[in-house]
Amino acid sequence: MTENQDGAVGQTHGTPPEAVPDGVRHDTFTVALRLSVSPAEVFRAFADSDLRRRWFKLPGSGATYEHDFRVGGGETAYSTFTTLDTPPQRLKYWSRYIDIAPDARIVYVYESHVDDMLRWTSLATVELRAEPGGTELAWTEQVAFVAPTGDGSDDLRHVRGGTRLRLNGLVAALASPGTPRRITSHT
Template sequence: MTVTHATFTLERTYNTPPARVFDAWADPAAKARWFGGETHELDFRTGGREVTTGTAPNGNKLEASSTYHDIIPDERIVYSTTLTGGDTLATLSTTTIELLPDAGGTRLVLTEQGTFLDGAEEPAWREQGTSAWLDKLGEELK
């Protein structure tokens, strides 16, 4: 039984105002396009939930379930997430998204603090996956 704690920060600059970046996060149809998953449900409000499902390479069902704790329109989003593979809890994390005005665009700063259990997921895998969906968000905003 192992527990690994990790924190990472990713930054992206998008050539669009913070309100547009925030809307791409808040709108269920837009979020489903860039975030991915086999199924995606979003109740974007403080106390609301987001559930995304998929299938791991080994065939296990994956479920990411998030709860939104703090939402300040066009400025900040804070949520916690559990990731399960089959019936096994793989990770628990807290993520903060900051949307900062930057020369007519937006600098997005994402910081994630995670607890990774029993090698079911590695911090580097999470960082790589998160980086990929931030790139997809950039495509959505074009």
């Protein structure tokens, strides 16, 4: 455990050197989404923990979540992912909010762990821009893959695909009862 200047305690994470034969790989991607709700409604889907649970989920079963939406706060989630042909994998997601501009921007860092090994970390920026009839959302991630899956060639596709799935969930959550508006999206 380590302690920073603010007295916050966190865990020190390390990846064994043999897990990253060629070093850290960096990638950046952006997914854009057009929503027919206001930036305030989209922002609320990130800030309100109950609404967020409808769309921001880890794969697998037995998931637990803690969410503290404020600068310096963050989110922790745990889950167990099982397939028919592999042993169960313990998943952990940890994030910390760096910048929050209501109805306009959310910047945070997050870590993804599988079986207690840090696999990747990312700086994510979510920008909300008002436009006629709704909101343009741009989700940009700068990812550092520290422990690749196999040769690492599918890692970016995996993270980008997971982001798109979450954003599909966001669209569904905003269109659910209580938000009776038509949502359109593009990536």
